[in-house]
Amino acid sequence: MDESGNRSGRRVFREDVKEFLLDAILGGDLKPGDRIVETRVAQQVGVSQGPVREALRDLELFGFVVSEPFRGTRVREITPADLIEVYPIRAALEGVAARDAARHMDHDAIRHLESCLETMRQAAHNNDRKTHIEADIQFHRFIVLKSGNRMLLQMWENTRLSSSTIVTVALSHRTLLELADRHMEIIDALTRQDSELAETVMRSHIEELATWIADDQVDISLSTTDKEIA
Amino acid sequence: MDESGNRSGRRVFREDVKEFLLDAILGGDLKPGDRIVETRVAQQVGVSQGPVREALRDLELFGFVVSEPFRGTRVREITPADLIEVYPIRAALEGVAARDAARHMDHDAIRHLESCLETMRQAAHNNDRKTHIEADIQFHRFIVLKSGNRMLLQMWENTRLSSSTIVTVALSHRTLLELADRHMEIIDALTRQDSELAETVMRSHIEELATWIADDQVDISLSTTDKEIA
DNA sequence: TGACTATCGATTATCTATCATCGATGGGTT
DNA sequence: AACCCATCGATGATAGATAATCGATAGTCA
Numbered sequence: 001m002d003e004s005g006n007r008s009g010r011r012v013f014r015e016d017v018k019e020f021l022l023d024a025i026l027g028g029d030l031k032p033g034d035r036i037v038e039t040r041v042a043q044q045v046g047v048s049q050g051p052v053r054e055a056l057r058d059l060e061l062f063g064f065v066v067s068e069p070f071r072g073t074r075v076r077e078i079t080p081a082d083l084i085e086v087y088p089i090r091a092a093l094e095g096v097a098a099r100d101a102a103r104h105m106d107h108d109a110i111r112h113l114e115s116c117l118e119t120m121r122q123a124a125h126n127n128d129r130k131t132h133i134e135a136d137i138q139f140h141r142f143i144v145l146k147s148g149n150r151m152l153l154q155m156w157e158n159t160r161l162s163s164s165t166i167v168t169v170a171l172s173h174r175t176l177l178e179l180a181d182r183h184m185e186i187i188d189a190l191t192r193q194d195s196e197l198a199e200t201v202m203r204s205h206i207e208e209l210a211t212w213i214a215d216d217q218v219d220i221s222l223s224t225t226d227k228e229i230a
Numbered sequence: 231m232d233e234s235g236n237r238s239g240r241r242v243f244r245e246d247v248k249e250f251l252l253d254a255i256l257g258g259d260l261k262p263g264d265r266i267v268e269t270r271v272a273q274q275v276g277v278s279q280g281p282v283r284e285a286l287r288d289l290e291l292f293g294f295v296v297s298e299p300f301r302g303t304r305v306r307e308i309t310p311a312d313l314i315e316v317y318p319i320r321a322a323l324e325g326v327a328a329r330d331a332a333r334h335m336d337h338d339a340i341r342h343l344e345s346c347l348e349t350m351r352q353a354a355h356n357n358d359r360k361t362h363i364e365a366d367i368q369f370h371r372f373i374v375l376k377s378g379n380r381m382l383l384q385m386w387e388n389t390r391l392s393s394s395t396i397v398t399v400a401l402s403h404r405t406l407l408e409l410a411d412r413h414m415e416i417i418d419a420l421t422r423q424d425s426e427l428a429e430t431v432m433r434s435h436i437e438e439l440a441t442w443i444a445d446d447q448v449d450i451s452l453s454t455t456d457k458e459i460a
Numbered sequence: 461t462g463a464c465t466a467t468c469g470a471t472t473a474t475c476t477a478t479c480a481t482c483g484a485t486g487g488g489t490t
Numbered sequence: 491a492a493c494c495c496a497t498c499g500a501t502g503a504t505a506g507a508t509a510a511t512c513g514a515t516a517g518t519c520a
Contacts, residue, residue, distance in 0.1 A: 010299050010300055010510095010511075011299065012299045012472095012473070012474095013473080013474075014473095037500085037501070037502095038501075038502065038503095039500090039501070039502090047474080047475090048474055048475045048476075049474095049475085049476090049502090049503090050280065050473080050474055050475075051473080051474070053284070053502085053503085054283070054284065054287060057284060057287060057288070058287070058291065061288065061291050061388065067502095069240050069241065069242045069481090069502080069503085070240055070480080070481050070482065070501085070502055070503075071481085071482070071483095071501095071502080072482095072501070072502070073502095082381070085379045085380060085381040085382065086381055088326045088330065088379065088382070089323065089326065089379075089381065089382055089385060091326075092322035092323055092325065092326045093319065093322055093323070095322065096318045096319065096321075096322040100318065149315045149318065149319075150315060151312070151315040151316055151319060152315065152318070152319055155319065158291065240480095240481075242502090242503070242504095243503080243504075244503095267470085267471070267472095268471075268472070268473095269470090269471070269472090277504080277505090278504055278505045278506070279472085279473090279504095279505085279506090280503080280504055280505075281503080281504070283472085283473085297472095299472085299473085299511090300471085300472055300473075300510080300511045300512065301471095301472085301511085301512070301513090302471065302472070302512090303472095
């Protein structure tokens with residue numbers, strides 16, 4: 001079965017439109033607050049308005065955009081207040097994921113995480129924020145995958161939890177190397193196959209991000225240049 | 231602002247269709263495995279196919295139905311394996327909700343929970359499963375609401391976590407009174423405004439459900455009559 | 461009798477046209 | 491100059507038509 005889950009491999013246009021829009025949002029072509037006009041997107045992608053409406057609705061439920069009936073759709077502006085709400089959720093979900101994953105972490109799995117960490121370090125060295133973020137997300141996603149809980153993985157992917165990593169990297173004032181190296185303790189906990197420790201460490205790892213955002217919130221209001229995301 | 235969040239109060243047809251379908255699914259008119267034909271629903275509700283497609287997509291993302299491109303939509307069959315995956319998620323999320331809610335539980339809030347518990351007890355006495363379920367959901371929803379985390383509440387509502395309560399009541403072999411009374415310890419923990427205790431108790435409350443489902447799974451495969459949901 | 465293939469009906473996906481809504485703007489009045 | 495209201499353009503929402511897809515069925519052949 002192909003990646004779209006369809007036996008025949010046929011895809012609906014909604015998926016193409018969604019990819020197009022996600023690329024634009026995550027790539028910076030569409031910025032927070034930007035209005036998304038259905039008919040314009042339809043023209044750009046080469047489809048009719050229907051699949052565009054469906055794609056936008058998906059993205060709305062995933063938290064990437066916001067809309068009101070008859071008033072159009074905008075790219076969601078993620079505020080520090082949003083992040084402060086999302087981190088307890090991430091901490092809880094990824095804590096459970098780490099707990100259940102700890103029982104399935106063989107040598108290859110640990111090496112995969114170490115590889116992600118090494119990629120983060122290299123990216124920090126090169127000041128390559130984009131690669132750093134992708135490796136960070138890949139690190140966390142792998143742990144959720146190893147938990148064996150498909151519903152948890154779907155929920156993790158279908159919310160904008162992973163996009164919060166993007167904003168954290170942008171908003172926090174830590175160096176990329178700092179952000180990379182703090183993943184080491186997760187690897188240690190998972191290597192020990194200690195479920196309880198894995199959960200505790202993962203929750204602390206994420207809850208600390210919320211503390212940083214909360215502490216920096218005063219700074220942010222005094223300085224707007226940090227809002228730019230690579 | 232009205233409940234649809236729209237300033238002018240205008241609603242799109244998608245919401246009407248969604249309510250229609252949810253009523254049919256939760257009310258038993260549409261059973262797990264039943265096929266949902268877009269054009270037929272459109273005719274029944276009195277709208278065109280477009281809003282029906284949008285409503286079905288929402289319900290798919292919420293986990294109530296499943297579909298494949300070009301192959302139609304069916305009501306999702308919730309298996310014990312599904313539940314065993316959902317409970318760790320519920321436990322984690324509602325644990326966090328209880329933790330954060332514990333700081334905001336004034337006297338009126340405690341009384342509201344006690345009222346829900348009393349409704350459950352009355353429903354148990356009357357063998358009224360539907361009212362019992364509704365009060366149970368209301369109980370948990372209120373705690374999530376009191377956490378003050380809007381995103382958590384939205385996530386709790388936008389997944390089918392609440393529908394897992396429906397299935398648990400049906401699948402577990404406990405009496406309705408047993409199911410009602412086990413909420414008492416949550417109220418106790420919240421009354422103490424003890425965040426850590428509240429989280430621990432809530433997680434145990436939900437994780438125990440998973441244990442019951444896992445233990446009963448052998449029984450379920452031997453007896454199909456229990457699959458009927460009131 | 462079983463396997464294979466063509467056909468058809470049901471249904472989904474998409475397109476186009478049109479209606480409804482909202483916000484911006486300009487003119488008129490005070 | 492400020493305020494109010496009518497109008498209009500842009501855009502969202504929906505209806506109806508049509509194209510594409512899939513599964514069931516029937517016919518044919520070995």
